[in-house]
Amino acid sequence: MELAFSGWSGILILLMYGLIMLGVGITTYLRNRNIHQSLDEYYLGGRGLGVMVLFFTFFATQYSGNTVIGYPPSAYRMGFEYLVSVPFFIMIIMAYLLFAPRLYSLGKKYKLVTPAQWFEKRFKSKAVTILAALLMLYGLGNYLLEQLVAIGQGVSGLTGGTIPYQVGVIFFVIIMVIYGWLGGMRSVAYTDTMQGIALLFGVFMLLIGSIVYFGGLPTSADYMQAYSPEKLGVPDGPGVVNWFSLLVLIGIGAAVYPHAIQRIFAAKNERTLKRSFSRMAWMPFLTAGVVFIIGIIGINAFPGLSTGESEQLVGMMASAVASQHVVFYWAMVLLFGGVIAAIVSTADSVLLTFSSIISNDLYGTYINPEASQHKKLLVGKLVGLVAVGILILVAWFPPGTLYQIFVLKFELLIQIAPGLILGLYWNRLHSKAVFAGMLTGTIIASVMTIFDYSLLGVANGLWGLLINLGVCVIGSLVVSVSVGEEKEAKQVIGM
Template structure:
């Protein structure tokens, strides 16, 4: 009996998971009928997420389509150099600990819904708030594009090409919009929990199946030694510099994801937040470490794949393993259902935060300050639909690999870090210095990225961040701050 993923078997899996996600959205809506009347309830789940739900929604934010679908192909192409992907996620947890507990306290004190509100509260500057909001919207749009591409590739791989890439994107975007509109943050968090459990089980079963049927790491190492010795080597000096710069870029950049910050605000208590982070500390080894090994095993399992072909690696490996054994078949069903659900719920989380910034920070603060919460929610939802429509047109023929898209968004998003993090602790941080640093960092990162300029192997976004931070710090030391301004800042950040 052929148990490989193909045709109707793959379609059935997708329909079941789609219906489950719709069911979660409907259940959440029926349980919380006032969800569409309160920004707090819709965007933050009423600030009542417990330890396990918060853990899994953080887990889904950090480990989604770009990890399970995108990281093994990168390991396949780069070899053991890509081991750096594990410390990426360790750095993210370390970056969270720099600011998350303090930001949670201030978010609760001032009833903050979005990170843009923190910029407005701290710096009282329209220019700083709008620039930070635009950078966050760029990062969110970029991340959403990445998830849409991952959805299409995941569906195509799962069904053996029966469902075309583009049809998979459209189908799950419709599912995402419906259940997101119904349940807001709560429905996103609940689906995160569902897919997280399925994903962890499925990834480990994929690893076990890969070792049994493809020979494991020793076999792949022998193959690489014979046919691709460059994949066994260590990076040169410039490569090591690039490693460290990427660790900083991704560690800080992923920690300041706007949708991750909203999860900080959504925690039931500071204790709940810290307990969730303590569990997240183990995930780099359990998740990114495992998918790295799967990518390395894939070098021997499917040798000679082109860049485009390697993007389907996880689907190809799972389909082969599923054809060998009934137990592995159902494990791969759970895995790919979890992968698709993870990607969709992460995409919906990004869309939710995108909508909240448009509705609350741009429309509600500057366009129509008198708007009711219901009207703000409606504007945010409509803006989200328009954004998704534009991104679908781009995702229809994806412009780069998932990993390249993943890296691109950090170059500009990370420019909000000095104002966000330093602003939590330093009373003298000057508004004009923050704006100038953010603007210059954005401009420099954009120029070196657009013209593909590489300086000393350091990532483009990090050069922008270094200039940004330097201008913010030196400018704040040089510019005079009145006693009144310093006391106001002290009152805002004092706990």
């Protein structure tokens, strides 16, 4: 009997995982009904996430639809040049270690809920806080769009086209909204643990099946040598420069994801945070490395795919492997169930942080400071719902490949890094210099991206970041800081 992911089998898989996610949300709601009254409980899980749950929720944040669904197609199109995707994730861990432990201790001290609150506490500048919040909202909106596109492509690939791309997006958005409104951070973290285990097992089984049935790397290398020799080559000088700039851009940009920073705040203690990071250090090889190999094997397994067709490569390979043996069939059930659950829980996490910035930093701080926590939560949820509706319209006909969407958001999000990281250690960092640097970097990165202008092969966002950093440092050295301001900064950061 031939087993394949198509028709009702794929639909039943999706329904099963959708019901599991809803069940987790309902259970979490019934056990923690006070999440609808407390910002700490709803957005940070009561600041009590342990090592295992914190590890998997970090894992799901870093390795979601853009990795398992989006990275193999990029490896398929680029060949061995895309090996750079593994160091991307190593850079993220290195960037975390620059600031995460210190930010955690200050977040706990001042009971911070969002990263924008750190800007308000450190610089006491409405302009800096609002600009940082807007950049974070842009990055989150972009990331949420990426997850919606990944949902549609994953569902379409899993069901062999039985469920259209758009229907898959709508179905899981409804699941996500219900689940997010009910459970908050706790249900997101619990679901992350469930899908993380399924995801890791399924990815390794897909790798084993691909090697068994498609011939592995040697076969793909022979095929590329005969038909696509350019995919075997190493990049030239400009290509290496571009590699390096993307490493820095994505390494720092992903580390300052607002929803990742909220997970830093949600850790039970600093030791828990560090132990979670020590486990995360292995994941670039066990996840990004594995999906890279899968993409390379796909060059031989499904030759000649167009860019659009290659975006569904993982679904095609999983269906082919699942049809060979019942063991691989059920392994692919776990894989794609885990993939869809990962995408939805990541999207829900992004939406949660998006809502927290709206409710706590913009509405609660500047529009209605007297609002109760319950009202802040309600406003955040409603605005988040409107944002999801707008992004569904965009995702209906996605503007580019997952990789292009993935890179785009870092161009602007990374501009918050100088103020965030330098502000933790340098008490002379001036709020006016931070604002000027952040605004200048944003404008430069935006203009270069809009007009498709590239300089020396360096990513546009990195040019913006370098100028941003220069303005911050030079401006803070030139602009005098009063004794009172310096003393106040020392009290905030403890240095």
